[in-house]
Structure formats: structure tokens, C-alpha cells
Amino acid sequence: MKRPTIADVARRAGVSKGAVSYALNGQPGVSESTRARILAIAEEIGWRPNSAARALNGARSHTVGLAMCRPARTLGVEPFFMELISGIEGELSARSYALMLQVVSDHRQEVAVYRRWWGEGRVDGAILVDLRVGDPRIPEFESLGLPAVVIGHPSETGSLLPVWSDDGGAVHEAVEYLVALGHRRIARVAGLPRLAHTVLRDRAFAEACDGVAEQVTVHTDYTGEEGARATRRLLSSPSRPTAIVYDNDIMAVAGLSAAQDLRLEVPRDLSIVAWDDSPLSRIVRPPLTALSRDISAYGAHAARHLLALVAGESPRPYEDEAARLTPRGSTAPPPGRVR
Amino acid sequence: MKRPTIADVARRAGVSKGAVSYALNGQPGVSESTRARILAIAEEIGWRPNSAARALNGARSHTVGLAMCRPARTLGVEPFFMELISGIEGELSARSYALMLQVVSDHRQEVAVYRRWWGEGRVDGAILVDLRVGDPRIPEFESLGLPAVVIGHPSETGSLLPVWSDDGGAVHEAVEYLVALGHRRIARVAGLPRLAHTVLRDRAFAEACDGVAEQVTVHTDYTGEEGARATRRLLSSPSRPTAIVYDNDIMAVAGLSAAQDLRLEVPRDLSIVAWDDSPLSRIVRPPLTALSRDISAYGAHAARHLLALVAGESPRPYEDEAARLTPRGSTAPPPGRVR
DNA sequence: ATAGGCGACTAGACCGGTTCAGCTAAAATC
DNA sequence: GATTTTAGCTGAACCGGTCTAGTCGCCTAT
Numbered sequence: 001m002k003r004p005t006i007a008d009v010a011r012r013a014g015v016s017k018g019a020v021s022y023a024l025n026g027q028p029g030v031s032e033s034t035r036a037r038i039l040a041i042a043e044e045i046g047w048r049p050n051s052a053a054r055a056l057n058g059a060r061s062h063t064v065g066l067a068m069c070r071p072a073r074t075l076g077v078e079p080f081f082m083e084l085i086s087g088i089e090g091e092l093s094a095r096s097y098a099l100m101l102q103v104v105s106d107h108r109q110e111v112a113v114y115r116r117w118w119g120e121g122r123v124d125g126a127i128l129v130d131l132r133v134g135d136p137r138i139p140e141f142e143s144l145g146l147p148a149v150v151i152g153h154p155s156e157t158g159s160l161l162p163v164w165s166d167d168g169g170a171v172h173e174a175v176e177y178l179v180a181l182g183h184r185r186i187a188r189v190a191g192l193p194r195l196a197h198t199v200l201r202d203r204a205f206a207e208a209c210d211g212v213a214e215q216v217t218v219h220t221d222y223t224g225e226e227g228a229r230a231t232r233r234l235l236s237s238p239s240r241p242t243a244i245v246y247d248n249d250i251m252a253v254a255g256l257s258a259a260q261d262l263r264l265e266v267p268r269d270l271s272i273v274a275w276d277d278s279p280l281s282r283i284v285r286p287p288l289t290a291l292s293r294d295i296s297a298y299g300a301h302a303a304r305h306l307l308a309l310v311a312g313e314s315p316r317p318y319e320d321e322a323a324r325l326t327p328r329g330s331t332a333p334p335p336g337r338v339r
Numbered sequence: 340m341k342r343p344t345i346a347d348v349a350r351r352a353g354v355s356k357g358a359v360s361y362a363l364n365g366q367p368g369v370s371e372s373t374r375a376r377i378l379a380i381a382e383e384i385g386w387r388p389n390s391a392a393r394a395l396n397g398a399r400s401h402t403v404g405l406a407m408c409r410p411a412r413t414l415g416v417e418p419f420f421m422e423l424i425s426g427i428e429g430e431l432s433a434r435s436y437a438l439m440l441q442v443v444s445d446h447r448q449e450v451a452v453y454r455r456w457w458g459e460g461r462v463d464g465a466i467l468v469d470l471r472v473g474d475p476r477i478p479e480f481e482s483l484g485l486p487a488v489v490i491g492h493p494s495e496t497g498s499l500l501p502v503w504s505d506d507g508g509a510v511h512e513a514v515e516y517l518v519a520l521g522h523r524r525i526a527r528v529a530g531l532p533r534l535a536h537t538v539l540r541d542r543a544f545a546e547a548c549d550g551v552a553e554q555v556t557v558h559t560d561y562t563g564e565e566g567a568r569a570t571r572r573l574l575s576s577p578s579r580p581t582a583i584v585y586d587n588d589i590m591a592v593a594g595l596s597a598a599q600d601l602r603l604e605v606p607r608d609l610s611i612v613a614w615d616d617s618p619l620s621r622i623v624r625p626p627l628t629a630l631s632r633d634i635s636a637y638g639a640h641a642a643r644h645l646l647a648l649v650a651g652e653s654p655r656p657y658e659d660e661a662a663r664l665t666p667r668g669s670t671a672p673p674p675g676r677v678r
Numbered sequence: 679a680t681a682g683g684c685g686a687c688t689a690g691a692c693c694g695g696t697t698c699a700g701c702t703a704a705a706a707t708c
Numbered sequence: 709g710a711t712t713t714t715a716g717c718t719g720a721a722c723c724g725g726t727c728t729a730g731t732c733g734c735c736t737a738t
Contacts, residue, residue: 018717022716030715048455053395056696093443101440119388121390283593360725395725681737690728691729693726706714708712
């Protein structure tokens with residue numbers, strides 16, 4: 001028992017394939033009574049449009065692609081990505097778009113995957129994440145012609161459509177808050193140094209601390225393990241920082257534990273600020289002061305802009321809200337400072 | 340400048356479309372010299388097969404579908420899903436299959452999505468997750484004819500192919516361990532009561548405790564918030580348990596914090612066992628004793644079985660390894676018990 | 679010398695839709 | 709009443725592949 005085709009509907013209705021097509025797509029060309037009859041028959045025999053046949057006529061595939069170049073292991077733990085994806089998904093499914101997902105192991109493969117998807121007509125657009133400095137994907141995409149939104153700062157996105165948030169401002173907000181509390185030695189446990197936003201945060205952090213606090217930045221790979229190791233190294237240095245800003249919440253939680261292992265009490269002996277605010281930050285003790293932003297909404301904005309692009313519009317670059325500092329229990333004036 | 344088609348290649352090579360098709364698909368019917376020439380030309384003008392045209396001839400779409408019925412919010416935090424997905428992904432991308440992902444808000448929509456994907460020829464198979472007791476999706480899928488693997492116990496999967504792990508055994512292992520430590524009042528903070536594996540765990544937990552320990556089970560929605568609330572309720576009851584088993588690690592971490600808020604020390608005053616062992620369990624203090632399993636491999640097995648099913652084979656139901664107890668710092672003999 | 683076999687290739691149907699150029703009959707217009 | 713318009717529909721081309729049924733030339737066997 002095969003799937004019913006439009007020809008089956010046409011035969012049962014006693015009309016031509018063309019008439020059925022008009023009726024099913026709400027186009028003029030058939031009377032209302034015929035349309036209703038055709039719709040009823042289509043419904044009755046369970047007809048569904050074959051997306052392949054539609055795509056063959058140059059129609060959209062109603063799918064957008066997301067290839068991520070991340071080791072599978074870190075993906076599972078990183079709340080950021082899952083929230084981003086669910087945000088993208090929310091926007092897409094509202095418009096009956098599906099998301100084609102593939103995890104690859106290096107950037108060359110990533111481009112190859114997009115090239116294949118686009119070449120094969122499987123996707124209408126793509127979302128680029130993890131923008132790097134001088135990212136080679138940008139020129140590739142520009143020549144490919146595949147509509148794409150890049151999650152990253154406009155300075156690195158070439159002619160592709162950027163959707164970004166002001167990480168620099170958020171860094172300033174965090175540093176100013178710590179300085180106001182009295183901190184004068186602030187460390188930052190950063191993410192992968194090749195990522196564009198890491199560089200932006202690096203620069204902003206150095207700027208923000210300039211003249212008001214000593215600063216040191218340690219780069220990691222975003223995992224809890226490395227976050228803990230970086231924390232131990234920072235805390236056992238002779239000029240131990242009194243506050244640490246982490247580039248994600250996984251590392252902040254790991255850092256918190258590492259500090260507690262070293263018999264330091266948070267926030268009495270050490271203040272901690274986490275970047276990104278998954279439920280994790282609220283679960284631990286003390287709850288973490290965090291730079292929170294609505295990642296889900298971020299993803300939704302990216303998806304919306306991509307769909308606009310696919311529809312042939314020319315959406316403007318979109319700057320999402322910057323992360324806002326949400327003070328919780330992990331920050332306090334540094335030790336030795338009496339108020 | 341349009342995409343080159345097989346006709347373009349044929350024209351340049353001075354042969355027919357058919358010959359090109361044979362050459363490009365490695366089928367006999369063309370000489371090796373002609374094949375090489377055709378391949379070179381295809382490469383030169385950047386020809387890619389149009390997946391829609393292929394699909395139209397009844398070919399596979401090389402895509403499998405996964406529709407998840409979860410509120411977007413919990414998705415982001417639940418490491419289980421992301422690890423499962425990356426495991427599935429790993430297996431799929433090794434065979435150049437893509438994953439079609441959609442998050443929906445209720446089960447009726449989920450079935451509708453699968454029905455659409457299948458009807459439209461967009462997917463070759465599907466993976467069902469979050470199996471419930473008497474799950475209505477099973478009969479739907481059976482009548483649909485869409486090849487599907489169900490992640491869940493065979494008792495509930497009807498004629499669909501089950502991939503599962505022995506949750507009951509793991510529960511027994513955890514309880515026996517706690518009992519051996521001396522615990523006689525054990526609580527369990529369980530997940531959603533309608534999920535099939537929750538019911539299995541419920542039953543196994545009751546069985547395991549029968550005659551050796553008092554037991555109580557509280558159902559939640561898997562979120563940290565509810566985990567913390569359940570913990571507070573349990574710990575403030577007159578017959579406070581000395582050990583709690585949590586159905587996921589998010590709740591275990593939240594429960595740990597809740598206990599610490601109540602001035603209980605873990606593991607001195609309370610032992611905690613987490614189900615599933617994301618890096619989270621190792622990050623917190625004390626590190627959590629966990630029922631660990633390789634979720635990524637679990638997803639990979641499911642994907643492999645689905646691909647076998649799609650290929651027309653008849654794979655056997657697959658029981659993955661049960662979770663193994665990994666003792667860490669969150670479990671100890673109960674208070675008042677001197678050894 | 680002729681039939682048979684085989685390798686290499688072609689022509690064209692086909693998949694299931696969309697779309698466009700007609701065609702017909704009824705309605706509108708003069 | 710003749711002509712034009714228009715709604716409603718048909719038939720067929722088309723999208724880009726796959727695949728079957730041939731065609732053609734050449735080699736071999738009888």
C-alpha cells in the first residue's frame with residue numbers, strides 16, 4: 001500500500017492533477033465546491049505532499065541547517081548550545097521549519113557539510129556558530145550563496161548577516177561591579193582563545209581593569225575540568241586574585257568547588273561571577289552571581305533573521321540585549337576590606 | 340548561475356544522461372575511460388546530486404527524525420538529551436545521515452510531525468524517546484509503517500524495535516549499596532510518573548527496599564527546582580531519610596544544595612546517589628556517587644539499530660549495559676552508626 | 679558466413695508534484 | 709443576438725535525477 005499521490009486524488013475526484021494542485025494550495029483556478037470536494041478526498045485517503053517532488057520544482061525545503069564543530073563530549077554539558085538550539089527550534093517550528101543538525105569534528109568538514117546540504121537542496125539557509133577570528137567559513141559562505149546568519153560580532157562576519165550581543169559591555173558591567181565591591185585583583189577564566197567573542201571579551205576585560213585593578217586571563221576549553229585546574233592555579237599563585245570571572249557557568253561551578261577544596265569560602269575569600277546563567281548557577285551553594293541573558297531568545301532571533309533572509313528580505317544586523325549582571329550569593333567585598 | 344545538473348555534465352561529456360548517472364554512481368554500463376572523463380567534468384563544474392530528484396525515485400532521504408516533546412526550558416539543562424543526541428549524531432554522521440530535529444509541545448503534535456516527515460518523504464526512520472506507559476505513539480507508529488527505534492523497555496514498545504538498559508538492575512545495585520552502608524530509610528526523588536522507565540524504577544525501588552529498608556518515592560518533573568523542593572520536604576519530615584536516590588543529576592545537585600542549606604552535611608548526615616553521571620556530578624562538592632552509563636553510546640546504539648532497520652535488516656532488540664554504580668564522596672554510612 | 683553474446687551507450691519513461699497555455703461554456707457587455 | 713470576458717478546468721511540459729528496454733558495433737563460436 002503506497003502513499004497516495006496527487007494523481008490518486010485527481011482520479012477519485014474526477015478532475016485533473018492540475019486542478020487538485022490548485023485546490024490543495026489555495027490557489028484560484030477551481031470553484032469553491034470542487035475545492036471542498038478535493039480537500040475532503042485528500043483528507044479521506046490521507047494524502048500528503050511529497051516534499052521531494054515539491055523541492056524539485058524549486059520550492060523551499062523548509063529546513064535550515066546547523067553543523068556544529070564540537071567534540072561530542074563538551075556538547076552534552078554545555079547548556080549554552082542546547083538552549084540556543086531550543087530557541088532556534090522554537091522559532092522554526094512555529095513556522096513549520098525543521099532543523100537539520102550535524103556534529104562534525106573539524107571546520108573543513110563543517111563547510112563540506114553545508115556545501116553538500118546546499119548543493120543537494122536540503123536546506124534553505126544556515127546558522128553559523130562559534131565564530132573565530134578570521135574565520136575561513138565566512139569567505140566560503142560568501143561564495144557559496146547559501147543564506148546564512150552568523151552568531152557573532154559584525155566585525156568578523158563579512159557580508160553575512162550578524163546576530164550578536166555586546167559581550168564587551170557585559171564584561172565592563174561585571175568588572176565595574178567587582179571594583180565597586182573593592183576588588184583590586186581580578187582574574188578571568190576564559191574560553192577558547194581562537195573564538196571571536198573570547199578575543200572581544202579579552203580586550204574588554206583588559207580595558208575595564210585598566211588603571212583600577214590588576215588583571216589576569218587564563219584560557220581554557222570551556223570544560224569543568226579545565227575551569228577547575230585554572231582556578232587552582234590562580235588561587236595558589238602568590239598574588240592570588242580576590243575575584244574570578246568565568247566565561248561559562250560550567251567552569252564557574254567547577255571553580256567554586258575547586259576553591260572550596262582549597263578551604264576558601266565563597267564569597268568571603270573569593271568572589272565568583274559566571275557568564276551565562278543556566279539553572280545550574282542557582283542550584284549550587286552559594287548561588288552564583290551571573291551575567292545572564294536569554295539564550296533561548298538569542299537563538300530565536302537568529303532563526304527569525306535567517307527565515308527573513310530566506311524569504312528574500314534584507315533584514316538588518318541584529319544586536320541582542322547584552323548580558324545583565326544578576327548579583328547572587330557568590331560575590332562580596334574582598335577579604336580584609338572592612339566597611 | 341544555476342546549479343549544474345546531470346544534463347549539463349552529459350552535454351559537456353558528449354554522452355547521455357543515463358551514462359552520466361551510471362558513471363557517477365559507480366554502476367557498470369560505462370567504460371572506465373568514459374567514467375573517468377565524466378567524473379572529471381562533474382568535479383570541474385561542481386556538480387552535486389539534487390537530493391530531491393533522487394528522493395523522487397524512491398531513494399532514501401538519508402535523514403532520520405527526532406521529535407521531542409519537552410518544554411524548551413528543561414531541554415537546555417538536561418545533559419541526558421544532549422548527550423543522547425550527540426551519540427546519535429556521531430553514529431549518523433559516520434554514515435552521512437543527517438538528523439532532523441524538532442521540539443514540540445505535546446504528544447499529539449509529535450505524532451503529527453512524524454506523520455508529516457514520513458508522508459513527505461523527508462525521513463527514513465525515527466527515534467522515539469520518553470516512552471510512557473501505554474504510550475499512544477506505539478500504535479500510531481505501527482500503523483504508519485515508519486521504521487522506528489524506541490528508547491525504552493520492550494514491555495511497552497509493541498512491535499517496534501526497543502533499545503533499552505536495565506534500570507531495575509541499577510536501582511537494585513544502588514539500594515543494595517546503601518543498605519550495605521547501613522541505611523535503613525531511603526528516599527527516591529523520581530522523575531515524571533508517566534514515563535515508562537520511571538514506573539520501572541519505582542517498582543524496582545520498592546522491591547529492592549522491601550524487607551530491608553523503609554522507602555518513599557516522590558515524583559517530580561526532573562527540574563532542579565522540583566528536586567530541591569522534594570529534598571526539603573523529605574528532609575523536614577519527622578522520619579527523615581538518611582539517603583536519597585535522584586532520578587537525574589540535575590536534581591541530585593539541587594538536592595545537595597538544599598541539604599546544605601538545611602545545615603546537613605553530605606555525606607555525614609545524608610547520602611546522595613545521582614542517576615546519570617554528567618561532568619556535573621564530579622564538579623560539585625562532595626562529588627556525587629552516581630549511577631553512570633555511557634549515554635552517548637546509548638544514542639549511538641539506537642542510531643545503529645535504526646539504520647539497520649532502514650536498510651531492511653531485522654535487528655534484534657538491544658539491551659545496552661545497565662548503569663554502574665560509581666561511588667564518590669556523597670555516600671557514607673548513616674549518622675549514628677558506628678563501625 | 680551467420681548467429682549469438684557482450685560491452686558501451688542512448689532514448690525515453692518515470693517519480694509526484696507545479697505551472698502555464700489552452701479550451702469550453704456560461705456570464706457579461708454592447 | 710453577436711461578441712467579449714471570465715471562471716473553471718484540462719493536458720502537457722517541466723524539475724533532475726534513476727532505470728529499463730533497446731540499439732549498435734565488435735568479437736567469438738559454429
